[in-house]
Amino acid sequence: MMDFLLEPLQYSFIVRALLAAVIVGVVGSILGVYIVLRGMAFLGDAMAHTILPGVVVAFLLGWPLAIGALIMGILTALGIGLLTERTSLKEDTAIGVIFAGLFALGVAMLSTRGNYSIDLAHFLFGNMLGVSPIDLAVTAVLGFVVLLLVYLFYKEFLVLSFDPVLAETLRLPTKFLNYLLLMLIAVTIVVALQVVGVALILAILVIPAASASFLTHRLPSMMVVSAAIGVFSGVTGVYVSYYLNIASGPAVVLVATCVFLLILGLAAIRNRRSVPVITALDMETS
Amino acid sequence: MKRTMSIPHKPDAPALELDDVWVRYTGRLSASNGGPRYALEAITFRVERGERVAVVGPNGAGKSTLFKVIAGTLRADRGRVDIFGHGPAGHICIAYVPQHNQVDWRFPVTVEDVVMMGRVGQIGLLKRPGKADWATVHTALERVGAAELTHTQIGELSGGQQQRAFLARALAQEAELILMDEPLNGLDIPTQEAIIGILDDLRRDGVTVLLATHDLDLAAERFDRIMLLNRRIVAFDQPAAALHADNLLRAYGGHLHQVGESGAILVTDPCCEGE
Numbered sequence: 001m002m003d004f005l006l007e008p009l010q011y012s013f014i015v016r017a018l019l020a021a022v023i024v025g026v027v028g029s030i031l032g033v034y035i036v037l038r039g040m041a042f043l044g045d046a047m048a049h050t051i052l053p054g055v056v057v058a059f060l061l062g063w064p065l066a067i068g069a070l071i072m073g074i075l076t077a078l079g080i081g082l083l084t085e086r087t088s089l090k091e092d093t094a095i096g097v098i099f100a101g102l103f104a105l106g107v108a109m110l111s112t113r114g115n116y117s118i119d120l121a122h123f124l125f126g127n128m129l130g131v132s133p134i135d136l137a138v139t140a141v142l143g144f145v146v147l148l149l150v151y152l153f154y155k156e157f158l159v160l161s162f163d164p165v166l167a168e169t170l171r172l173p174t175k176f177l178n179y180l181l182l183m184l185i186a187v188t189i190v191v192a193l194q195v196v197g198v199a200l201i202l203a204i205l206v207i208p209a210a211s212a213s214f215l216t217h218r219l220p221s222m223m224v225v226s227a228a229i230g231v232f233s234g235v236t237g238v239y240v241s242y243y244l245n246i247a248s249g250p251a252v253v254l255v256a257t258c259v260f261l262l263i264l265g266l267a268a269i270r271n272r273r274s275v276p277v278i279t280a281l282d283m284e285t286s
Numbered sequence: 287m288k289r290t291m292s293i294p295h296k297p298d299a300p301a302l303e304l305d306d307v308w309v310r311y312t313g314r315l316s317a318s319n320g321g322p323r324y325a326l327e328a329i330t331f332r333v334e335r336g337e338r339v340a341v342v343g344p345n346g347a348g349k350s351t352l353f354k355v356i357a358g359t360l361r362a363d364r365g366r367v368d369i370f371g372h373g374p375a376g377h378i379c380i381a382y383v384p385q386h387n388q389v390d391w392r393f394p395v396t397v398e399d400v401v402m403m404g405r406v407g408q409i410g411l412l413k414r415p416g417k418a419d420w421a422t423v424h425t426a427l428e429r430v431g432a433a434e435l436t437h438t439q440i441g442e443l444s445g446g447q448q449q450r451a452f453l454a455r456a457l458a459q460e461a462e463l464i465l466m467d468e469p470l471n472g473l474d475i476p477t478q479e480a481i482i483g484i485l486d487d488l489r490r491d492g493v494t495v496l497l498a499t500h501d502l503d504l505a506a507e508r509f510d511r512i513m514l515l516n517r518r519i520v521a522f523d524q525p526a527a528a529l530h531a532d533n534l535l536r537a538y539g540g541h542l543h544q545v546g547e548s549g550a551i552l553v554t555d556p557c558c559e560g561e
Contacts, residue, residue, distance in 0.1 A: 170404075171377075
């Protein structure tokens, strides 16, 4: 068993992949809790795709990918806000327009390059085994920044997510907090980009948090459980990828999906045994 | 208790004063489909400190809009809104208790967590709740008779317990003006009475309450004044005068029927949630 676990660790690129998977598991799964609770899954998926042109430009110019992604993340958030406020479009329609347009632009720019299909596959599905030491350092720093901000603005994000009207009557800076959350999602997407790729980032943001929601009744414990599931899926995914020789990004996502289905099944069994609790809303029991 | 961020109240200003407030419909279709252009028209009234006012009117009368304007989450297109002598913007002493269907009851928070949210304005950005904040939260829960619910997940609360939790949050917020949007819908009479009993207790501290309801009996029996609202203020008076048949007819129009010869009036109001 120990050999089974230790054998891949003799390769430094596997060690880096594991570390990257751990960081992504923690950061993506914790921020994902807010995405699940606020119903922002579609927006999260859109953000993952709209940053592609920024990432591609940075890639072609040899800049850090994070810079291009952050600029596009900010532009996406502003663009969706503007389209929703200034036109009669609903938010999901506005997201859809920007999502598709920018993703197409990113793919188009990438297609001007010689090794288009390999680059595209890396952006779409991740290139975990190609994580360089510098990539790993950037990932760690960005991940730390996201976690720090989630910690510092914990009670504000909680109020904003549970009761936006209360946030306004308490005169919290709601506009700033909403944009900050969008920025954090953009940074998290950058962090996760190399591990799972644009097409599967949503899985890291949503699946561990959704699994944790079945098991917990308070936000801090939901975050801890979500992070644990994220880390487990990341690490297990790397081993699955190594031994079964399948692409690492999809391996991570498949492990997370299996965990989700397992927890869903257990929750269903538990609920059938206990009495449903939210049916007696109109009766005072005290 | 010390209030860190709210603006000071003028000592002799009324709790609430609106002067010729107009609010346009913000819905995208409203201007083109020939309906009324204003959700609220020419709203002028004042409420003294410690008063308890029932806001009554048919669906679409603008009750929720009125509350949003008072809370400062929606700006009036015209007119002046003063809370304790100042516009709503700087106050953190206004508590809005949401309608049942505006709350995500599956959200992973306990009653204690929800009540602590009321303290967030006082605690201030980047700071954590201190011992004094937890003490305030637990005192608030005791005052509304919900101490045993402290660690209950909110999805497991009954309707009455939900109202107690949100009233405790208003107390933890040190609210001096509480806006309750149809809090008594679907509650049985003993539970309604228990909630009113908590409001009696708050009144002794000078807390002002505006409560939207469809229950004319309750409004008549347990409130100082009744505001009959149908985009305009139809009547704002002591219960007996406010609920005069002429006023009801003007406020409810087609939903009103005279029953028999006695002059009794039946209001058929397609109640309730999601105005």
